[in-house]
Amino acid sequence: MSEKTPASELLARMATFCRLMNESNPEWKMAMIFSKINLLYFTGSMSEGMLIVERDNGATYWVRRSYERALAESEFSDLRPMESYRDAAAGYHHLPATVYLETEFVPLAMFQRVQKHFPFQSFKALDFQISMTRAVKSDWELKFLKQAGRIHQRVLEEQVPLLLREGMSETELATELYALMVKEGHQGTARFAMHDTDIVVAQLGFGENSLVPTNFDGPGGNQGLNAAVPSLGNRDRKLSKGDLVFIDMGLGVNGYHSDKTMTYLFGAKPSAEVQQIHNQCVDIQYRVADRLRPGNTPEAIYESIMSELSPEFKQNFMGFGKRQVKFLGHGIGLTVDELPVLAKGFKMPLQENMVFAVEPKKGIKGFGMVGIENSFLVTADGGQSISGSNPGLIVVD
Structure with a gap:
């Protein structure tokens, strides 16, 4: 059985995640999500890419492969294509010093590739907040x-x-x-x-x-x-x-x-x-x-x-x-x-x-x-x- 995740579901999940982040990390400004399971949860698609969540500016799903498929199966409100992290980085001119990541998922090589284009100074974990959102x-x-x-x-x-x-x-x-x-x-x-x-x-x-x-x-x-x-x-x-x-x-x-x-x-x-x-x-x-x-x-x-x-x-x-x-x-x-x-x-x-x-x-x-x-x-x-x-x-x- 296959069924699209409704837009109302996606909005509710993102609202819960942001609330938990506000409660546990009141200083947070930006979160990046890469794992396909969490991308599926928050966007309704498992296409390769990254979801960038800004506390004060909403969330964007940057899709590398396949953008066409993501458009067909996702009810997420803001999907944009990218060839590399460089394309996504061009959309963010004011990067916070600390970015929140899935530390249980992101390998060192991926981290280094991301940081090359998003030169944040430090990172913190958001795994627990996502887990409690999904729970x-x-x-x-x-x-x-x-x-x-x-x-x-x-x-x-x-x-x-x-x-x-x-x-x-x-x-x-x-x-x-x-x-x-x-x-x-x-x-x-x-x-x-x-x-x-x-x-x-x-x-x-x-x-x-x-x-x-x-x-x-x-x-x-x-x-x-x-x-x-x-x-x-x-x-x-x-x-x-x-x-x-x-x-x-x-x-x-x-x-x-x-x-x-x-x-x-x-x-x-x-x-x-x-x-x-x-x-x-x-x-x-x-x-x-x-x-x-x-x-x-x-x-x-x-x-x-x-x-x-x-x-x-x-x-x-x-x-x-x-x-x-x-x-x-x-x-x-x-x-x-x-x-x-x-x-x-x-x-x-x-x-x-x-x-x-x-x-x-x-x-x-x-x-x-x-x-x-x-x-x-x-x-x-x-x-x-x-x-x-x-x-x-x-x-x-």
Whole structure:
């Protein structure tokens, strides 16, 4: 599904960003935005270029490639073509001493090219202000998040069990799953804010392969193809009776993602111990969701939940061995991993219409990673799942 971002959306987003900048940096004069995800958010186009926001003179989207496409798909009010940063710089005769940049995105070489034509004296970060602008979703954005969630639910809760067969490899499952996702409406790619990160289809593994360490900052694991492609699934690992199947995947519609994890047990029933551990993870998910209310803070939610868990359960919780992550969930939207994070250090109160992926999981030696993940909308009545309610560990005969 493709739909232009309405001009009213773009105006509201820019107004929120400028308000947050005024509150946190009252001296700011100019901001420059380069990353394609943020350009999409503020202009409705991912064309290569730069968005220059002046506190007292509005915003201009300078487009290098492709200006024609940007004109066709963007409702932004001020688009101008440029061949290089020199063209854009010619439009600004009074440059402030300090410019605000995406310090999490702009590499040194790009910074040097920009500064050659915009000779500002210093820079400061605007990443947090953009993240907080993006954190609260509009009704227009929620339409696509909810659609992604419905597709997610249909694929993982209803259709994946029909794909599983004895002897198939992890790679075969990944490729068949991808085809199914796209057929059902997935945009074909899932985007991450985490630097230099890609996951082709999902974090996917059979049995103990779901515990294999990876470079991804999440509780699950997978063997992958090899060192160069550690995320697709292993060609040599075949599905056998009694295997756990672990699938953690993002799914997108018109740029917006939901995030969901489901587990399955192929050809057997779980032991009482495995079922009990999994059930506790599901219970934690709903306890977190109940606290997803405006005014609560991510840090308080994280600390209250963790304080309720026994030392024994915390072993291999949110990871396996020494690679446990220190969060229970994360914001989600134009990327799978957004702010805020349900973790220590995030003290800003939740607001209605934030969306969080909540993912309590626990590794079991000799078995794999159990647990669950769903995407929840923050409401006055607590988190509402937009990606389904099946508790997982589905037995597939």
